[in-house]
Structure formats: structure tokens, C-alpha cells
Amino acid sequence: AQTVTQSQPEMSVQEAETVTLSCTYDTSESDYYLFWYKQPPSRQMILVIRQEAYKQQNATENRFSVNFQKAAKSFSLKISDSQLGDAAMYFCAYRSRTAKISSGSARQLTFGSGTQLTVLP
Amino acid sequence: DGGITQSPKYLFRKEGQNVTLSCEQNLNHDAMYWYRQDPGQGLRLIYYSQIVNDFQKGDIAEGYSVSREKKESFPLTVTSAQKNPTAFYLCASSIRQNTGELFFGEGSRLTVL
Numbered sequence: 702a703q704t705v706t707q708s709q710p711e712m713s714v715q716e717a718e719t720v721t722l723s724c725t726y727d728t729s730e731s732d733y734y735l736f737w738y739k740q741p742p743s744r745q746m747i748l749v750i751r752q753e754a755y756k757q758q759n760a761t762e763n764r765f766s767v768n769f770q771k772a773a774k775s776f777s778l779k780i781s782d783s784q785l786g787d788a789a790m791y792f793c794a795y796r797s798r799t800a801k802i803s804s805g806s807a808r809q810l811t812f813g814s815g816t817q818l819t820v821l822p
Numbered sequence: 823d824g825g826i827t828q829s830p831k832y833l834f835r836k837e838g839q840n841v842t843l844s845c846e847q848n849l850n851h852d853a854m855y856w857y858r859q860d861p862g863q864g865l866r867l868i869y870y871s872q873i874v875n876d877f878q879k880g881d882i883a884e885g886y887s888v889s890r891e892k893k894e895s896f897p898l899t900v901t902s903a904q905k906n907p908t909a910f911y912l913c914a915s916s917i918r919q920n921t922g923e924l925f926f927g928e929g930s931r932l933t934v935l
Contacts, residue, residue, distance in 0.1 A: 710862075736923055744910060746865075746926035792864060796923075809855070809880060810924055812864035 703728045707813035714783045722778045722816045724793030732798040735776045741789040788820045824849045826927035843898045843930045845913035854896035859910040908934045
């Protein structure tokens with residue numbers, strides 16, 4: 702079974718600075734998706750960025766970028782020029798791309814426990 | 823606008839009562855999911871459905887039931903058999919299972935009095 706680990710329960714960053722959130726995962730599969738979701742105080746989960754494991758290039762979405770290290774099974778999120786609106790709980794998530802739909806591993810996103818990000822003015 | 827609508831946003835229940843949380847989507851997605859979130863924890867899968875009239879148990883299905891009579895709707899019933907139902911519940915959908923990201927609703931907060 703896949704597991705996702707976020708070792709930083711809380712992080713803080715000064716406004717306009719850069720912060721990196723860590724995520725590691727464990728899987729025996731070679732093809733999968735990785736995601737970072739943001740959960741602001743409103744509690745709705747919002748997709749921040751996604752990475753397909755077969756792509757070597759790191760995904761980027763505006764101020765958000767990832768450092769995907771497949772061999773190390775590491776998937777960190779870098780937030781540049783942090784803004785007050787970035788304050789939220791951030792979840793790393795894994796999803797199989799190749800497992801059969803009938804199998805257990807195909808059925809869900811596996812989430813990490815989250816990192817609470819505080820942005821200081 | 824397309825999206826996922828959950829209702830009610832807040833719900834209070836007395837012990838021993840069943841309650842049903844609504845989830846409706848107009849994204850034309852095939853797959854739908856229910857997750858439970860407890861404080862300081864990630865999301866745990868309760869039930870999921872790939873197509874109409876079909877659904878499977880997730881990791882914590884005990885004390886919950888679902889139905890999928892329409893593509894757009896995937897209601898979750900929290901039964902009296904659920905020992906610790908106070909939690910935040912999130913509904914999600916995806917185009918097809920095993921592809922791409924999930925889109926989430928705004929969630930429902932259930933409190934048992």
C-alpha cells in the first residue's frame with residue numbers, strides 16, 4: 702500500500718519570502734500522479750499543482766513549483782513570493798495511474814497528514 | 823458554474839439519529855467519493871462510486887451508507903452505528919476513476935450532541 706508522509710506539521714514564512722514544504726511517499730509502482738492540495742480556513746480543498754511521474758520536468762504553476770525526485774520518492778512544494786492568502790493547510794497526495802480500477806490501490810487519493818502554513822506580514 | 827455542492831454546511835445530530843449529507847455535481851464526472859477529515863489528520867476514504875448504481879467501501883465505511891441512483895448525486899448517510907461521527911465530510915468527483923485529480927466540494931461539518 703502507498704503511504705504519504707509530511708514531516709512538517711507546521712511551517713511559517715515571511716510575506717514575500719520563499720518556503721518549501723516537504724513530502725515523501727512510498728510506492729512500488731512506476732506510474733502515478735502526485736498532487737499538492739491547499740485547504741484554506743474555508744475548508745474547501747483546492748488543487749495547487751500536479752505532477753505525473755513519467756514526466757521528468759518539474760511542474761510549475763505561477764508562484765508554485767515542485768521538486769520531484771522520483772528515485773528518492775520525494776515531492777516538495779516551493780512557494781515563491783509568499784502572500785497572506787497562501788496561509789492554509791497543505792496536503793500532499795498520491796494516486797496510482799496504472800493500477801486496475803478493480804484493485805484497492807486504484808480507488809483513491811492517499812493523503813499525507815498535512816502542513817499548516819502561516820504567512821507572517 | 824460547474825462544481826460540487828454539498829449540503830448542509832453545518833449539521834447537528836442527536837445520538838442515535840441517522841443523518842444524510844447531500845453531494846451534487848454538474849461536472850459530468852463519472853466517479854464520486856466521500857472523505858472524512860478529523861482535526862490534524864489527512865483525509866480518509868469512506869465510500870467511492872465509479873458509475874451509477876455501483877459503489878465500493880473505502881477504508882472507514884463502517885457506520886456509513888451511500889447510494890448512486892443518478893450520475894450527479896452521491897448522498898452519504900451517517901447511521902447510528904457510526905461510533906464517532908463528529909467530523910468534517912468532503913465530497914469529491916473525478917472524470918473517471920484512476921485518472922487525474924479530484925475536485926472537492928466545500929464540505930459538511932457534522933456535530934453529534
